[in-house]
Amino acid sequence: MTEDQPSSSGIGAAQGVATSSRGARAPSGSLAERLIGRAIQVTGISTVVMVVLIFAFLIREGLPAFVRVPLSSLLSARWYPIEGYFGLLPLIAGSLIVTVGAALIALPLGVATAIFIAEIIPDWARDILKPVVEVLAGIPSVVIGFIGMLVIVPAFRVALDIPTGLTAFTGIVLLAWMALPTVVSVVEDVLDTVPKTYREAGLALGMSRWQTIAKIVVPAGKSGILTALMLGVGRAIGETMTVMMVTGNAPRLPSSPFDIFQPARTMTATIAAEMGEVAQGSTHYHVLFAVGLTLFVITFAINMAAAMVVFRRTKRAERMLS
């Protein structure tokens, strides 16, 4: 019924409960009571107002960019704002490579970790490991970027024998790791919702535990794994501080999708690095807002798509149970 999305901090979403039955028959009470009820409704609706406000302000400050800078210039390959070059392609390509790379790594690792925690280890070990994975969600991204700079970057430079460890690859690895709590918690929730009878049926047919997991449990949770992928992507594309600190921030257009062992610069890092230094109302200022608007639209689309998948899954689960 509901399109709840498990929050990124690893807390499961509220299970769908028919909203209409909740306290619907209670008397509505006095005037004061009705006023408070109204106030509570207003706080609920305020969330919608906030999304609209965010969108409105991004448009208000971002749209002038498309007026001042010709589209052909925005779609060029050169980002050099001081001389008036506002080509967004390197930034978009940087975000794309880092995000897709991180998602591709995070998904199998996350699914494996979720299976490990939910299906393989005993309960007492789960009680220890689950909070440990949740702790990762709590480590500030600036701290991960800091360790990345001081430990991972030099290690990659030596291990991969490249001129600098500040590369898109470094960002991909750290982002994949950071997206893990999101992926693990979503996949775990899904594995939990696969009915016990499915497993029992598999085991009764003489399948091993692994065959049951691989052939029954995971396929039954397919749509949830898709949701996890999308939320992981959503988290990776929005990550700012870690990426800014470890990818080297060179706005260059990669020569191929596999050109990841060189510095790159994402849209988020560009905003964070440059907004502090631009004059309010300048072209550069508006272009940075336009980059933010683009990010908003992308994450909006990803989250809507993820919500649709969850919505359809709940619908199907209801059908199966009825």
Added chain:
Amino acid sequence: MISRQVSERIAFGVISLTAVLVILPIVGIIAYIVVEGAGAISWSFLSEMPRDGMKAGGLLPAIIGTLALTVGTAIVAVPIGLGAAIYLSEYSKDNATTRAIRIAIINLAGIPSVVYGLFGLGLFVIFLNFGTSIVAGSLTLGIMTLPVIISTAEEALRAVPQSFRLVSTSLGGTRLQTIRRVVLPQALPGIITGIILGIERAAGETAPILFTAAAFFLPKLPSSIFDQTMALPYHLFVISTQVPGMPLQIQYGTAMVLLTFVLSLNLIATLIRRYYRQKRVW
């Protein structure tokens, strides 16, 4: 063909190895920061102003700033978040408004933190003319924190059995009385856990305060909520990337203070959740 038992053993082995390889660094990163940073920690490190271009002295203004932003975030996010959660759990019908609210919450949760920063800059700093200030930063972080608080609080409220509400209603309780005297007290531990987790996230964020609240360096503490402030996450970013010749130990020490603050909030939330889950009778 390999037997079922062998294939299971190989598969479980690979999965376990993968899981251990991703979980171990979590403990590793924390241990490493503690080992490298513990030497910098002293009372003066926590209680003094920075000196010599931040290369000596303490973290006091950054600590105070982060505390102020954390409290500010809570003041903004708790009433709205709790209200919205109560609305979704206790009042809402399955209609277009409810669906719009749910879609809004999902999207608030997905907006990149740096985009919140842009929004805060556009609305609070410039349009409402709060300037780069604790107020602007708290409002920005507060809105960013809402989805976490709403979804955990709603989950806690929904976990209260329906029969509790029915009993209260059958005894003549109005809906508000039922919520206030029956549902909220039962859901309180879960709600508090959600609030702490939300605030923990806000306390560690850098991107949303970059252009709304944070200052590179301030010679004195902020005197009003309309002043800019230093903050631990931004301070760590500054001293590790913008200040050449910064002693490593101070950097690790700063990371350790930030991590300790954030993870103790996390620990408190986990303990509350665990304690009340065991105590719960339903």
